[in-house]
Amino acid sequence: MWVALVSxxxxxxxxxxxxxxxxxxxxxGMILEKLFSPFPLIRAIGDVAWSENxxxxxxxxxxxxxxxxxxxxxxxxxxxxxxxxKWLSWIPGGLMHANIxxxxxxxxxxxxxxxxxxxxxxxxxxxxxxxxYNESLFAGSIAAGGTLGIxxxxxxxxxxxxxxxxxxxxxxxxxxVIPGIMLALLLMGMIFVLCKIxxxxxxxxxxxxxxxxxxxxxxxxxxFVIFLIVIGSIYGGFATPTExxxxxxIAAIIITAIKGNLSFELMIEAIKGTMRSTGMIMIILLAAxxxxxxxxxxxxxxxxxxxxxNLGLSKYGTLFVVIGMYIVLGxxxxxxxxMVLTIPIIYPIIVKIGFDPIWFGxxxxxxxxxxxxxxxxxxxxxxxxxxxxxxxxxxxxxGSIPFVIMMxxxxxxxxxxxxxxxxxxxxxx
Numbered sequence: 149m150w151v152a153l154v155s156x157x158x159x160x161x162x163x164x165x166x167x168x169x170x171x172x173x174x175x176x177g178m179i180l181e182k183l184f185s186p187f188p189l190i191r192a193i194g195d196v197a198w199s200e201n202x203x204x205x206x207x208x209x210x211x212x213x214x215x216x217x218x219x220x221x222x223x224x225x226x227x228x229x230x231x232x233x234k235w236l237s238w239i240p241g242g243l244m245h246a247n248i249x250x251x252x253x254x255x256x257x258x259x260x261x262x263x264x265x266x267x268x269x270x271x272x273x274x275x276x277x278x279x280x281y282n283e284s285l286f287a288g289s290i291a292a293g294g295t296l297g298i299x300x301x302x303x304x305x306x307x308x309x310x311x312x313x314x315x316x317x318x319x320x321x322x323x324x325v326i327p328g329i330m331l332a333l334l335l336m337g338m339i340f341v342l343c344k345i346x347x348x349x350x351x352x353x354x355x356x357x358x359x360x361x362x363x364x365x366x367x368x369x370x371x372f373v374i375f376l377i378v379i380g381s382i383y384g385g386f387a388t389p390t391e392x393x394x395x396x397x398i399a400a401i402i403i404t405a406i407k408g409n410l411s412f413e414l415m416i417e418a419i420k421g422t423m424r425s426t427g428m429i430m431i432i433l434l435a436a437x438x439x440x441x442x443x444x445x446x447x448x449x450x451x452x453x454x455x456x457x458n459l460g461l462s463k464y465g466t467l468f469v470v471i472g473m474y475i476v477l478g479x480x481x482x483x484x485x486x487m488v489l490t491i492p493i494i495y496p497i498i499v500k501i502g503f504d505p506i507w508f509g510x511x512x513x514x515x516x517x518x519x520x521x522x523x524x525x526x527x528x529x530x531x532x533x534x535x536x537x538x539x540x541x542x543x544x545x546x547g548s549i550p551f552v553i554m555m556x557x558x559x560x561x562x563x564x565x566x567x568x569x570x571x572x573x574x575x576x577x
Contacts, residue, residue: 170431170432170434170435170436171435172435173432173435173436173438173439173485173489174435174438174439176439177435177438177439177441177442178190180439180442180443180446181442181445187445192438192441193438203311204388204390205307205310205311205317205388205389205390206307206311206430206433207390208302208307208389208390208392208393209304209307209426209429209430210422210423210425210426211390211393211394211396211397212260212302212304212393212396213260213263213304213421213422213425213426214397214418214419214422215257215374215378215393215396215397215400216254216257216260216263216264216267217263217417217418217419217421217422218397218400218401218404218414218415218418219254219257219267219370219371219374219400220263220267220270221414221417221418221421222400222403222404222407222409222410222414223407223409224370224371224400224403224404224407225250225254225267225268225271226271227367227370228250228253228254228367228368228370228371229246229250229268229271229272230364230367231364231365231367231368232246232249232250232253232368233246234356234360234361234364235356235361235364236249237355237356238355238356239336239340240339240340240343240344240347240350241336241339241340241342241343241349241350242279242281242350243272243275243276243279243281243286243350244281244285244286244289244339244343244350245336245339245340246272247268247272247286247289247290247293248289248292248293248296248332248335248336248339249332249336250268250271250272250293251264251265251268251290251293251294251296251297251332252293252296252300252328252329252332253368253371254267254268254297254371255296255297255298255299255300255303255328256300256301256302256371256375256379257302257371257374257375257378257396257400260297260298260304260425261294261295261296261297261298261305261483261517261520261527261528262294262297262527262528262531263297263425264293264294264295264296264297265290265291265293265294265295265297265528265531265532266294266531266535268290268293268294269287269290269294269531269532269535269536270535272286272290273286273287273290273532273535273536281349281350282348282349282350282547283539283543283547284543284544284546284547285339285342285349285350285547285550286547287532287533287536287543287544287547288521288544288545288546288547288548288549288550288551289335289339289547289551290532291520291521291526291528291529291531291532291544291547291548291551292335292521292528292548292551292552292554292555293332293335294520294528294531294532295517295518295520295521295528295555296328296331296332296517298513298516298517298520299324299327299328299331299510299513299514299517300324300325300328300329300332301320301321301322301324301325301328301379302321302378302379302389302392302393302396303320303321303324303513304429305483305484305487305513305516306320306321306324306509306513307389308433308484308487308488309487309491309509309512309513310509312487312488312491312492312495313491313495313505313509315505315506315509316506316573317389318382318383318389319506319573320506320509320510320573321379321382321389322383322572322573323506323507323509323510323569323570323572323573324510324513324569325572326568326569326571326572327510327514327558327562327568327569330558330561330568331514331517331554331555331558334554334557334558335551335554337554338550338551338553338554342550370400370403370407373399373403374396374399374400374403377392377395377396377399378392378393378395378396379392381395401415429484432482432484432485432488433484433488436485436488436489437488439489440488440489440492443493444492449492449493452493453493453496453497456469456470456497457497457500463501463502463503464563466497466501467498467501467503467563470494470497470498471511471515471559473490473494474486474490474512474515474516474519475515475518475519475522477490477519478515478516478518478519478522478526479519479522479523479524480524481519482527483516483519483520483527486516486519487512487516491512495508504566504570506569506570506573507562507566507569507570510562510569511559511562511563511569514555514558514559514562515559517555518552518555518556518559521548521551521552521555522548522552523541523545526545526548529541529544529545529548532544
């Protein structure tokens with residue numbers, strides 16, 4: 149057991165001193181192999197890399213990233229944001245509601261939390277000063293809204309979860325719909341309450357005529373069309389998630405061309421952005437898979453599972469231990485890495501004690517969302533601060549606290565009422 153604890157401390161230490169995540173996991177795997185394995189496990193890294201890179205389902209990841217890149221660079225996301233703002237400007241909190249709602253719309257096409265936060269942050273942050281919002285809460289709403297990118301389908305993280313656990317990705321996608329909508333409403337509800345209690349947090353409401361609102365409706369059409377194509381093709385039974393992602397990219401290119409924004413330069417920039425993000429994700433997957441291979445070979449995975457199962461806790465007691473573990477790890481480990489490292493250990497335990505794997509996938513994504521906006525490694529906090537370009541990241545952290553509370557509340561709701569996430573999947577053949 150002490151080997152597992154030392155490994156965890158070593159992993160966290162390297163991450164805290166800013167060693168790249170993939171390098172950290174790869175080095176830890178090689179050290180454990182040299183110290184404790186009588187066999188040269190490093191020779192398996194070629195097979196590991198080949199099996200990971202040739203998985204058809206993982207090809208959906210660059211396609212969904214490319215879809216999000218096209219929407220961002222073609223100004224479709226900007227038009228959507230402006231349209232949503234016109235419809236929600238009368239609610240206390242104004243533009244902050246637009247931050248959440250546009251994040252939800254963008255999440256329904258991009259599949260990436262960081263991409264969602266960066267996109268909405270680029271569009272929204274200039275408005276905070278213009279309309280005199282509380283910049284801390286405003287930035288926090290963008291960071292929190294960005295997390296919807298991995299819950300509302302399509303979701304890159306749900307694809308990874310399905311890949312690692314051999315769980316139906318279409319069912320995982322549909323399981324995220326109702327919790328995603330509920331979480332968006334909870335986040336907006338928190339903004340409403342805070343701005344009602346303290347109106348200085350949000351700007352005075354802006355009057356927008358019904359004529360302007362109706363004129364803005366066509367700007368919402370592209371997002372809905374792409375969402376229907378991507379999700380509808382999966383549940384219509386004539387496309388896999390990977391094929392639906394390809395259809396979404398084609399639809400985005402056609403819509404961009406119709407709007408007159410398609411150009412060679414736009415596609416080159418979108419492809420470059422896709423290659424950078426895909427490269428990062430794949431190298432993390434490869435390193436984490438190799439580390440997991442080493443852990444399994446040394447028996448550490450079985451040891452950790454045995455330890456958790458023999459704590460003498462009830463079914464829900466064990467669940468809360470797992471949830472607490474993810475909350476703590478979320479402070480220190482990048483979210484995708486945390487998923488790939490822990491799922492092979494935790495998933496068998498969750499299934500063995502009687503929890504539904506699809507339900508747990510949604511709970512896990514909510515925990516990952518919480519990790520995205522909690523310091524010191526909350527990626528969305530740094531993304532928003534990077535776009536903001538001034539002030540302190542402490543402002544973004546403080547502004548995110550109310551939304552962390554709402555995410556934890558959503559987890560409690562799912563534990564109490566699991567059918568919220570299972571009702572739709574149970575109706576998918």
